[in-house]
Amino acid sequence: MNITQLLFWILTVIAIGSALMVITSKNPVYSVLGLIITFFAISGHYILMNAQFLAIVNIIVYAGAIMVLFLFVIMLMNLSKATETLKNKWMQIVGAIAGGCLFLVLVAALRNTEVKKNLVEMGTGNIGLVKNLGHELFTTFVIPFEIASILFLSAMVGAVVIGKKE
């Protein structure tokens, strides 16, 4: 087992463990921290696959901005104590069974696909660098890029309008 595979397994264990921490912890602040650890592990996977632009964007946008927004809202609502009533045990059991069945069905469907033996390029290749992605983004995908700016503007205005005290 070389160093790349070792890093893959370490990051996988961190990602799945902290994702489980998101859905099991009673305190919402611990859920946010678990989700931040998951995002860092996913960024580590991106770096292993040499998608460096997406790794940095993932850390800046998700772990930096969105999670701070979540943490800010949780602190604003003073939810740090366990406010959730967990009396409905049946719903949790049924939900876990349904999610597990979905996982089993998807794994069983994708286990014997054609691409099973194909390898993922690790550590080499330059398609994930900023130069190539930026060139492609501003030539082929320039119209979706501009539409995304309009989407951001309208989301910002919408958030202000919704959150305004009337």
Add this chain to the structure above:
Amino acid sequence: MPVNYYITLALCLFAIGVVGVLTRRNAIIVFMCIELMLNAVNLLLVAFSKMHHIAKGAAAVTGTDGQLFVFFIMVVAAAEVSVGLAIIVMMYRNVHSININFLNRLKH
């Protein structure tokens, strides 16, 4: 690494997100589980783009599209989070709870 390891990892994260959406009653945690599902799909798209590049690496830009789709998914998710958290804050200001059992009055 073979691509089916990445498929299994992404499916595992997606299933954890689905279980969280189905079982938790806190609206913010439901929202965070949706983010987890989006990130599972992002990871799978990046893995498939690198697989595509090593399999059909004739042109230098083969597989760039998948990574740009991940970029646009992140853009849409950021916009969605800003509007969704504004809605949750407004609901909390009205009913003083973010338990989604109490937030089902949109159907009336």
